[in-house]
Amino acid sequence: xxxxxxxxxxxxxxxxxxxxxxxxxxxxxxxxxxxxxxxxxxxxxxxxxxxxxxxxxxxxxxxxxxxxxxxx
Amino acid sequence: xxxxxxxxxxxxxxxxxxxxxxxxxxxxxxxxxxxxxxxxxxxxxxxxxxxxxxxxxxxxxxxxxxxxxxxxxxxxxxxxxxxxxxxxxxxxxxxxxxxxxxxxxxxxxxxxxxxxxxxxxxxxxxxxxxxxxxxxxxxxxxxxxx
Numbered sequence: 001x002x003x004x005x006x007x008x009x010x011x012x013x014x015x016x017x018x019x020x021x022x023x024x025x026x027x028x029x030x031x032x033x034x035x036x037x038x039x040x041x042x043x044x045x046x047x048x049x050x051x052x053x054x055x056x057x058x059x060x061x062x063x064x065x066x067x068x069x070x071x072x
Numbered sequence: 073x074x075x076x077x078x079x080x081x082x083x084x085x086x087x088x089x090x091x092x093x094x095x096x097x098x099x100x101x102x103x104x105x106x107x108x109x110x111x112x113x114x115x116x117x118x119x120x121x122x123x124x125x126x127x128x129x130x131x132x133x134x135x136x137x138x139x140x141x142x143x144x145x146x147x148x149x150x151x152x153x154x155x156x157x158x159x160x161x162x163x164x165x166x167x168x169x170x171x172x173x174x175x176x177x178x179x180x181x182x183x184x185x186x187x188x189x190x191x192x193x194x195x196x197x198x199x200x201x202x203x204x205x206x207x208x209x210x211x212x213x214x215x216x217x218x
Contacts, residue, residue, distance in 0.1 A: 014085075018085065018089060024086065027077070027082060027086060028086075028183070028208075030076060030077045031077060031086075032144040032147060032148075032179055032207060032208065033144050033147030034075060034076035034147070035074065035075060035076075036073060036075070037075065040075060062079075063078055063079060063082055064075050064076065064077060
């Protein structure tokens with residue numbers, strides 16, 4: 001049962017990424033275009049520190065990795 | 073440091089989340105109507121559905137107004153949309169048609185920029201309504217973007 005539970009816990013990480021109104025605001029902005037943490041924080045009305053913490057959650061679900069440098 | 077969405081299906085997931093919430097949580101309806109309520113109680117600012125917008129665009133009876141900031145518009149927008157960020161709206165009135173219906177859109181179903189634009193433009197005599205979705209939902213549906 002443990003490996004099944006591990007599977008479900010891993011699946012639930014995607015739910016966790018969506019499990020905050022602030023993260024939904026960040027995802028709404030990210031769905032428009034790529035952006036800096038400052039832009040994301042500003043749009044979602046968060047401090048840069050809070051926005052970074054929420055972006056960590058999204059990264060854990062692999063929804064918003066942080067490229068080494070800007071693309072394009 | 074630049075962040076971007078790695079899987080655009082998240083937009084579809086968020087749309088489904090919204091539908092489930094709106095169907096099952098009575099609180100959602102109250103909050104949505106508070107967010108999109110009109111200053112004028114006689115004015116029913118009913119939003120335009122995707123099907124109605126597509127029909128209007130096909131007939132050429134509708135002009136699209138994108139009220140998101142320029143950088144978001146430049147990353148992608150609905151076909152032939154005019155970009156006028158909300159804070160530039162009053163300086164861009166000459167660019168807006170008066171002989172056609174205008175449909176304003178922004179980041180998504182709960183984005184208030186387009187609602188605000190509709191309220192302001194209606195007071196100036198424009199025929200304008202809000203799209204009930206946003207750019208990401210349009211794109212996720214496989215509809216044309218520029």
